[in-house]
Amino acid sequence: MEIDEKEETVDSRSEEIPDLNLFPLKKRKVAEKYERENDKYKEFYKYTLDERLELSKVNDKIKHIICNVLKLPSVENNDKRAEFFISEMYKRRMRSSTIMRYYNQLKRVRFFEKSAIKPNQRVFDSQKPPQERVPSSSNISKMLQWCNDNKHENKRAYVILFAYYSGLRSAEICKLSVQNLDELDKRSPVLQLKCKTSECWSVPWNAVLEEFVNELVEVYADKLKNYRKTGVSESLFDMSPRVLSNTIRSFYMTAVGEVPPDGFGVHVMRYIIGTKLAQENDLAAAQYFLGHGDIQTTKRYVRYDLQQLNKKLEKVIETDEFYKGLLALL
Structure with a gap:
């Protein structure tokens, strides 16, 4: 995809950050864990923010947004840098899995240094219903x-x-x-x-x-x-x-x-066939067809646990007289 060099973002650099409970970011709760991660990747502190960005695995489009649209390497405050990045990804309607991949790639090179700000996955996924990309x-x-x-x-x-x-x-x-x-x-x-x-x-x-x-x-x-x-x-x-x-x-x-x-x-x-196989309780076949190295990856991909929960709920509703009575009132 070609990137418009004149691309601009409204209020991405605003000093006023909304209530974090309503915003697509949140504070880390486990400071000790982050300190251990910081020690593990402290070698990146010898590089400038521009150099760390180049060393990261984020794609060129995201690097362009960070450098030319948000100009994050010039933002000195670590929390602000993380907030601006996360809010921009939210405006671009990223899914939680995508924003977490980008966030972790940048975190690994200490682009946000010791900031405890991280994406709020629930808010990111609330923008679109699951698998909106799948037609009938x-x-x-x-x-x-x-x-x-x-x-x-x-x-x-x-x-x-x-x-x-x-x-x-x-x-x-x-x-x-x-x-x-x-x-x-x-x-x-x-x-x-x-x-x-x-x-x-x-x-x-x-x-x-x-x-x-x-x-x-x-x-x-x-x-x-x-x-x-x-x-x-x-x-x-x-x-x-x-x-x-x-x-x-x-x-x-x-x-x-x-x-x-x-x-x-x-x-x-891929998703349709993998999901169909999983619905028929053949996770091994779904894993083989999708080429996943781990069965847990397949479960997450087809939302297997959610499928199983829905099946249990359907069974309860079908057999429980209380739920039958509620449904009769609707």
Whole structure:
């Protein structure tokens, strides 16, 4: 995404900070823990704030906001620096998981030094209902059907379908090479493909995926033939993550006739299938399909504990006479 150099923020540097109970930040309660963290990363104190920012793992867009929009390296007060950053992320409607990732990346390089201010995750998530980026299953079905009907005229539809069948993330799909297609054609259980949590991809083989791979082999026959002849591999889909994101949104609008929710992308299909598997009490299958290294990651991703709680509540409401009586009054 291109960044407007004239970007401005209203009142981001105001000296008047609202009541912390109503604001998307709060004070740390465990000072001793923070002191231990401070000792662990004290090596960063030899750098300037600008240098610490460069050493951090936050992306270039966030660095631009920090330096050119908020001008935080010039803010001497540690708490104010943290407050300005957190309030700006709140105005940009970040989710709690995103703001916490950025906050921790900056905290690790002591960008806020000994400030006890941290994001209030509950307030961040209150801006949007959970998974607002996920459209109805019927709309997803319409898009997939459109891709199936138009894949012979528009080869990019194959990329969207492969994302659905494979469970791969957008960056991983764009990394797929002709060598990987050759491995798929040979039904290799594991592909040499660097994923988010591993150096390879364990393929979730099933009858539908096998049939789709056979079709991919036919569609990309020329590339595959050249690879087998020369041993020189190349990108399979010739597509960047940004182009893939724009493509799936464009296909959705064409198939459904409406603009997709904010944040809609390839990850939505991962979420839908992973959630469906978890709802069928097959967390292991969900973990395998999503490529998570830890089952707890899968639980958080599909909000498994919340699903289980809702099931228990539904059972109570269905069987308890008191709740039945309340429902009858509504």
